[in-house]
Amino acid sequence: MISLLALAINYALICVVIAMLFCTVRLLIGPAAHDRVLALDTLWMCGMLLALILGMRFGSQIYFEAALLIALLGFVSTIAFAKFLMRGEIIE
Amino acid sequence: MELVMALAIGILFGSGIWLILRPRSFQVLTGLLLMSYAVNLFIFMMGRLWIDRPPLTLGAHLPDPATVADPLPQALVLTAIVIGFATTALYLVIMIGSRGLTGTDHVDGREPDQ
Amino acid sequence: MPTLLLILILLPFVGSAVAACMPANARNREAILASVVTLSGLLVAALLYSKVGNGEVVHYRATWLPAYGVDFALRMDGLAWVFVMLVLVIGLLVMLYARYYMSPKDPVPRFFSFLLAFMGAMLGVVLSGNLIQLVVFWELTSLTSFLLIGYWHHRIDARRGARMAFTVTATGGLCLLFGVLILGHIVGSYDLDAVLAAGDLVRAHPWYLAALIFIALGALTKSAQFPFHFWLPHAMAAPTPVSAYLHSATMVKAGVFLLIRLWPTLSGSQEWVWIIAGAGICTMLLGSFAAIFQHDMKGLLAYSTISHLGLITLLLGLGTPLAMVAAVFHTFNHAIFKASLFMAAGIIDHECGTRDMRILRGLYRQMPFTGTLAIVASAAMAGVPLLNGFLSKEMFFAETALVGGTEDWSMSVVAVMMGIFSVAYSLRFISVFFGKPTQVLPKMPHEPPRWMRFPVEILVLLCLVVGIAPGPSVEPTLKLAVASVLGEHTPAFSLQIWHGFNVPLLKSVIALLGGITFYVLLRKYFALATRDKTPLLNRFNGAQAYETTILRLGVAASWLVKWLGTQRLQPQMLLLMVALVGIPLLLVQPLPKFAKPVIAGSDALFALMWLIGCACAVTAAWQAKYHRLAALMLVGGTGIVTSLTFLWLSAPDLALTQLMVETVTTVLILLGLRWLPPRLTPRELNIQVSHRVWLRRSRDILVAVVGGLGMAALSYAVLTRPAPQGIGDFFLLRTLSEGGGSNAVNVLLVDFRGFDTMGEITVLAIVALTVYALLRRFRPAPESMAIPAQRANDVDPVARQAPAQQANNGYLLVSGVYLRFLLPFMIVVATYFFLRGHNLPGGGFVAGLIFAVAIIVQYMLAGTVWVESRFGLRAHLWIAYGLVIACLTGLGAFLFGYPFLTSHTARLHLPLLGEIHVPSAFFFDLGVFVAVVGTTMLILLALAHQSVRSHRLPQGMPTAAQTASAPETI
Amino acid sequence: MKRGLPSPLLSGVLLALWLLLNQSLSPAHLLLGAVLAIVAPLLARPLMQPIGYPRLAKPVMLIRLLGMALVEIVHSAITVSRLILFPKPDGMNSQFIKIPLDLRNPYGLALLSCLINSTPGTVWVEILPDRHELVLHVFDLHDEQWWVATIKTRYEKPIIDIFHEEIHEENPP
Amino acid sequence: MNEMETIPLWAAALLVPLLILGGSIILIGALGLMRLPDFYQRIHGPAITVTLGAGCLLIASMLYFTVLQSRLVLHELLIAVFVLMTAPVVSMLIMRAAVYRDLRAGKRDSGVASGDVYRFPEQE
Amino acid sequence: MNLAWDQHLIVVPVLLPLLCGALLIALNERRHHLKFFINLGSAICLLAVAARLMWMADSGHWPQGIGVYLAANWAAPFGIALVADRLAALMLLLTAVLATAALLYSMQRWSRIGVHFHSLFQFLLMGINGAFLTHDLFNLFVFFEVMLAASYGLLLHGYNVTRIRAGMQYIAINLAASLLFLIGVALIYASTGTLNMADLAARLSAINTDGLALLKVGVAVLAIAFLAKSAMWPLGFWLPATYAAASPPVAAMLVLMTKVGVYVILRVWLLIFSGEAGAAAGFGFDALLWGGMATIVYGAAGMLASEAPGRLAGFGAIVSSGILLSVIGYGQPSLVTAGLYYLLGSTLALGAFMLLLELIERIRSPGAAVLALTMEVFTIEEAPDEPVGESIPGALAFLGLSFAGCALIIAGLPPLSGFVAKFGLFHALLNPGVAGSTPTPATWALMALILLSGLAATIALLRFGVRTFWAAGKISPPHLPFIEAAPISLLLLLCVVLTVQAGPVLAYLERTTEDLHRPQRYIDKVLSEPVISGPLGKKEVQ
C-alpha cells in the first residue's frame, strides 16, 4: 500500500507535468493571444500543483510556500495580460 | 539529470544568443532575459544538483554539509536574479525612450540603410 | 656656479609667463622685458665664462627620474657656451627688431611670450646634460616654433606652415627619442658625459646603426635636410623676426648642434659618412639651386638656409676634425649673415608691403642704407672675401678637396657648384635694389626707423669684423667650442684671411665668376624673373607630398577604422559571442574531458519539464520579432520552468524570488510594450526577404548553436566532476550558531555576504532613479500617442470608461471586489515571508516584491490618478530610507569596534511572549525590503505615468514645464 | 471602534491566515497576528473605500450555499471531464446566455461570480452595463431557461439574503 | 522516501484515490485546453484543474502532512482560499478580453456569436 | 579586542558615497545647491580618505603594506574581504581627484539638467571604489554592476537622440558582458570552490588538470567581460560613440571606468597567473599583449580618422587601454611600473580633455572648420591679409593652453607627464633589467606602436586644435565661468606635478609593482587576517 502511495504520488506528478506539456502546446500554437494567456495561467496553476506534489513526494513543507505564493500572486501577470488585451494598457 | 540540465542551459543560452544578434530592441531584450535564465541556472549548477536537500539547518543537529546543497551559489543566483531584473527594467525603458526619440525600434536607433 | 645655469634656463620661461600677462598693445614694455631677460641671460653667460673659458664643464643636477637614471641635468662646456651666446645675442637683436617690426595693432604679449619660451627651450637643448632632457627641450622648440609660425593664424599659409613644421620636426623628435633610447641602452646611461665617453663602445655595438639612423632622422628633420627640407620655406609665413631667429640662427641649428654634440660618440664610421654627408650634399645642392628660382625674398633665404645647413651637415658628415672646425665656424657665420638678411628682407616687406622679387626693383634709391647693409650681408652669404662667409666657405672647399684626395674630384665639383648657385641667388636677392623703381608697390618705401635697422647694422658689422680679423675676434671662441667636442683630438688651426694661392681660393674664384655668369645667363635666357617653377626640381614637391601624405593617412585611417571596427550593435554582439566561444577554445589546452551521461529515474520527468522550458525559449526566440506579446508569454513559460527547477533542486529561496521577479517583469514589459511600434511580418507587407538576410540569419543561427552547445558542454563538464572542497560547507556549519538563522541562503545574503546585498540594493536604487529620470523626459513616438485601438471604438461598450469609473462602478466592479479584498491578505503574506526569511525560505527581497505587486494590482485596477489621490507612496523616499536603514544597521557594528555589517542577535526576554531573538540582520533585511518596495514601485509607476501624461496631451509633446512638474511622489 | 477596526470579520480572517501560515498558536504569533490583522485593513482602507468591507447578515446561509456549491462543483467537474474525454459526436452546444440580475451588492456579485466560475462548465463573462444582465458562457447548453432559473433561485437569492442588501447603498453600482 | 513509511494504511487508502483522481482531473483539464476546438470551450478545461484537481491534491496534502507530522496541518486551506479568490478574476478578465477582441477582429468562426448575446458590429 | 578606528577607513570609500547618495535621493531637487555641496563634500572626504589610505599602505602602518578589512567580521575566504594596498589606494585617489573635478565642472550646468544626478554620481563613486577595494570575485561583479548602472544613468542624464543611441549600444553590450562575467565567476567557483582572489590563487596548486582547464575557461570568459569594458579590440567599438555622447563630467568618469577593467585584469592576472602559479603561470599573457597592440592600432587609426572631438577623445582612451593591456601582457614588472604611471597621466589628461571639449564646442563653429578643411585640401590661397594678429581673449587663451596641455599628454610629447610615461615604457622595454634578456619582436612591435600611436595622436590633435583655435574665423570670446575652468586647471596641474615629482611617484609605483609581483605575501596576509573576537565576537577562528 505504501509503495502504492508512492506510485500514486508519482502518478500525480507525471500527470501534472504532462498537463504542463499540454498547456505548453496551447501556449505555442495559440492561435489567439487570449489562448496563450489562458495557457500561461494554467501553466502557473500546474506549477503550483507541482510544488504541492513535490512537497508530498519529499515529505517536506519547504515546497508549500512556493505553492502559496503562486496561488496568491500567480494571477497577477495573467490579469496584466488580460487587461493589456482588453484595454491596450495595463495601468491607465 | 546532468545531461538534461546541461542541454537546457545550452538551449536557453543559444536562443538568447540568436536573439541578441537580432536587430530589434525587443528581440535583444528577450534575448537578455533568456540568457539570464541560462546564466542563473548555470551559476546555480556550480553547486551541483541536489534533490530535496535545501541548505536549511532546521533540525536539532547540524546536517553533514556533504549531504546538503551548497548555499553559496544560491545566494549568488539570488543576487544575480535581482540585478537581472533591474537591468531588464533599465533596458526596457531605454528601449522605449529610444523608440520615442529616434522613431525606430532598431537597436542602433536608426533603420539600416538598404 | 651651477645655480647660475638654472637661472639661465629659468629666466626666459619666467619672462615668457610675465610677457603673456601684459596688455595687448604693450609693445614697448614687452620689448624691454624681453631685452632685459636676454641681457640678464647674457650677463649670466658672461659670469659662467670664467669657468667654461678654462675648459671646465659646469654641471647642475637635480633628481628627476632616479628610477630611469635620468636627472634634470644642465651641463655647460665650451660648445654649449658658444651656442648659448649665439642664442642670446641674436635673440637680443631680434627682440629689438621685433619691437619695430610688429604692428601696433598686433597683440604682442603672445608673440614675446612664445619667443621667450622658445629661447628657453633652445637654451635647454644646448645646455641639457642628458639625452632624455635634450629630447624634452628639443620637442619644446618644435612646439614653440609651431606657435610662432602660426602667430598670424587667421592666414591659411601660417596655419599650414605651422602644422607642417610641427609635424615634421615633432616626428623627427620622436625618432630622436627612439635613437636616444637605443643609445642610452648601449651606453647604459643617458648622461651626456657618459655617452660622450663611450664612443668606441657605441660604434662597436650591433644596434649602432639603428641609433645613428634614428638620431640622424631627428637632426635632419630639425635642420631641414633633404628630404625633410620642405617645411622650412613654408615656415616663412611666420613674422620675419621669427624667421630671422628660428629659421636662420637657432632652431634649425639645433639639428646641427646635435650632430656636433654627439660627434664624439657617433661619428667615425662609414655609416656616419654615408648618411650624414649624403644628406648634406643633396640638401646643399638642392637648396642652393632652388633658392635661385624663388620669387619671395624670404623663400629665397629659406632655401639658402637649407643649402647652408646642408653644407654644415656635409662638413660634419665628413668626419674629420678640421671639417668639424669648419662646421662650427660656418654655423656662426651663417647665423650672423642670415639673420641680418632676414631682417633686411623684413624691412623691405615692412616698407613696401611685399616681398615679391618680381615686383621689387630699384629700392636702393629709397632705402640706400638698408640696401648697403643687405648687399654686404649677401656678399657674405655668397662667400665674397673679407667677409665671414668667405672664411668658412674657404675651409669647406679645403676640406672637400682633402676628402677626395687627388683622384676623386667629385666632392670638389659639388662644392663649387654649390658656390656658383649661392652666388647666383645672392645676386638675385640684391637685385631688388637695382633697376628702375617700380610704381605699383602697395606702400611707398622709406628707410625704416633708426632702431629697427640697428640690429642689422650690428650683424653686418660682425660679418665684417669676423671676415677681416678672424684671428682676434672669433678664433678663441671657436677653439673653445671645438675643443669641448674634440678634446685631445682638437686640430691645430688658425683663422686667416690669406692662405696664399691654393686650391680653395681657386674654387672660390670659380664659384664667384661662375655664379655671376650663371645668374646673367638665367636672367637672359631663362626668364628667371617670371618662371613659376624651379626647373628640374619641380617634380619633387615636398610640401605637396606632405599634404598628400597627411590626407592619405586620414583616408587610410578612416578606411582602417571602418574595416577594423563597426558602429553597429549587432556585429559587436556577434564578436562578443564569438569571443565567448572562441577564446577559451583557442587558449585553453587541454580542454576539460566529459564523462558518459548517466540516466536516472526522475530524469524523464525532468526532461519533460525542460522540454517545455526549451520549447518556450526557442519559440520565443522565433516569435520575438513579430509577436512580442506571444514571445513575452513564452518567456514566462520558461520562467515558470526555471522556478520549478530551482524548487525541485533544493533552492526554495530562488524559486520564490524567481516567481515574483517573473510577475514583476511581466508587468514591467507589458507597461513598456505599448510604446513600441507595430511590426508587420514580411508576408503582411509583401516583402521578399533577401538572400543576404538569410545568409546573415544562418550565420547567427550557427553562432547561437555553437554558443549553446558550448554552454551545454561547459555545464556538463562541471556537473559531472565532483565539487571541489569549497567554502560552501563553512556557511552551513555556522549559519545557525553564528549567523543566527537556519536558512543558510538568507544568512549568506544578510550576514556572510551582506556586502553583496548592499551593492545589489544599490543597483536596484540606481536603476530606479535612472528609469525615473529617463521617463521624465520621455517623448512617445507620435503614432503611439493615440489612445489604444481597444479603447477607440464602439464595439466594446465600456471602451471609453475612465479608469476610476471602471473599477468603482464599471466593468471591473466585480473583479475589483476580488482585487481589493486581496490587498490586506497580500500585506499579511508579505510580512510573513519577510519575517521568516532568516530561518526559512523568504526574506526581504521576496517580501518587498510581494508588497509591491500588491500595490501594483491596485493600480491596474483603478488607474494611476485614482490610486494616487488616496494612497501616496513616495517611492523615492522608500528607496532612500531602505538604503539608509541597511547601511546604518551595518554601521552599528562600528560602535562596538567591529567591522561593517557584523551581525549580532539580541535575545530579549519578554513577559508572556518568552524569549525573542532579534538579529541585527533583521534590520538589514528590513532595509532591503523597504528599498525593494521603493525601487519596484518607482520603476513600474514611472512607466505607468507615461500613459496618463501622454493622454493628457493628445497633441504635441509634453512641454518642459510639464515634465519638470511631474509629481515627485511616484 | 470602526475607525480602528474597520472590519472585525476581515481582521479575524487575517488573524486566522497568520496563524495558519505560521502553524503556531504561540503568544508571540497571536500578538503579531493581531497587530497585523488590525494594521493591514487600515493600510488598505483608502483603496477599499468604493466597495467598503463586507458585512455578512447571515453567515450560516453562506456556509450552506458554499456546501451546495461544492457539490455542484464536483458534479460539474465530472461532467466536463467526461465531455473532454469523450466528446459528443455532434459537438457541444457552447453558448453565451444572458441572465437578468437583481443583485447589486458588489460583494454579492463577487460571491456569485466566484461560485459560477468555480463551477466547471460555466464562465462569467460580464454584466452588460445598461441593463444589468449577466452574460455567462455555458460549456454545454441544454436549456437556457433552466440556467436562468437555477442561477436566480439557487444562487442569487441566497446571496441577496446573505449580504442583506439595504436600500441606501453606500456605493450604488 | 523514508517519511512515507510512517503513513498508516488507512491514510494511504484515502490518499491514493485522491491523488489519482486529482492527477487525472488535472490532466483532463489540460487536455481540454489543448484539444477543444474554440477558445470559449477551451476556457472550461482549466476550470476543472483549479477546482476539483487542485482540491483533491490539497486535501491529499493536508491529510498526508497531518498524518506524517501527527498534528493538524491545515495551511493548504490557504491555497484553496487564494485560488478561489483569484481564479474567477482571471477567467472573467480573459473571457471578456477574448469576447471583445473577437468582436473587434470580426472573427466569425471564433464562437463568440454563439447564442444571441454578442453581435458583430456593422461592417462599413 | 576592537578594530582600530582607522582600519574602518578601508570601507569608507564605499559607505560614504552610499550614504550620501541615499540621502541625496531624499532631498528635493529644488535644493540644488545643498545637494551639490553634499556631493562635493563627499568627494573631498573621499580624497582625504584615499590619501590617508595611501599613506597607510606606504608608510609601514600595515605590515606588508596591505590593509585587509573583513566585512561582517568573517574571515577570508568565507566573508567578503576588502583589501587596500598601494595600488588600490592609488586608484581610489585617482577616482576621488577625477570625481572632484568632474563634479565641480558639473555645477554650472550638467547637474541640473535632469533629476538625481547627484545620487547617481555618488553611486558611481561607490561602484568604482568598491571595484578597486573588493577582493571577492562576485562582490566585484556587484560593484561592477553598481558602477555600470550608475554610469548608464549618468550617460543618459538629460538625454537626446545621440545620447540615447549611444546609450542603447553601451548598455546592451555591457549587459551581455555582465552575463559573461557571471559565467566566468561561476566557472571559477566550480573549479576551485572559492571566490576570494587570494584563496583562489592559493588553491591553484591543489587543482587537477580538468579543474585547471575549467578554471582557465572561467578566467578567459571573465577576461572577455573585462576586456569588453576596457575596450580591447575588437570588443570596444562601443566606446567612441559613448564617450562622444556623454556629458563632459560623465565622460570624464567614463575614462576612469575603462581603467577599472584594466585594473581588474592587472590584479587578477598578476595574482593568479604570475610566475608563482605553477601550471597556470603565464596563461593568456600573449593574448593580452597582442590584443593590446591591435587595440593601439585601432585606436590610433581612429584618432587619425576622427573629426569630431568626442570621438577623438574616445579613440584616445582606446589607445590608452591598448597600451595598458599590452603592458600587462608583456609581463615585466618594470614595464608595469611605467604603465601605471602612464595610467595616471593619461587618465587625468583624458579626463581634463573630456571636460574641455564642451567648452571648446562652444567656440567651434562647424561651418568655419569645414571651410578651413576644404581650403587646406584644395590649397585655396586666401588673399593675404594685412599681417596683423588677432588678439586672443583670456578665456580663449585658457582653452588653448589647456587643450595644448591635454594634447601633449595624450600624444606623449614633452614636457608633460605623457612624455615621461612614454619614456618610462620605452626604457623598461629596452632595459628589462634581467641579465641576458634580449628584445623580442614583440618588444620592437610594441615600441613602434606606441611611437606611431603618439604620432597619430599628434597629427590628429594638431589638426583638431588648428582648425578649432586658429581656423574658426572670428571667435567670440566664450563665456568661461571659473567653476568650469578650475577643474580643468586642477587636473592639468596634477599632471604637471606628476611630471615634476616623477621621481617620488615612480618610486611609489615601483613599490606597488613589487607588491603585485609577490602574490604569496599578499595571499598570506589576506587569508591570515584575524576576525575581531570579543563580547559580540561569536566568531572565533578555529
Ligand code: NA
Ligand atoms: Na554541500
Ligand code: NA
Ligand atoms: Na466555471
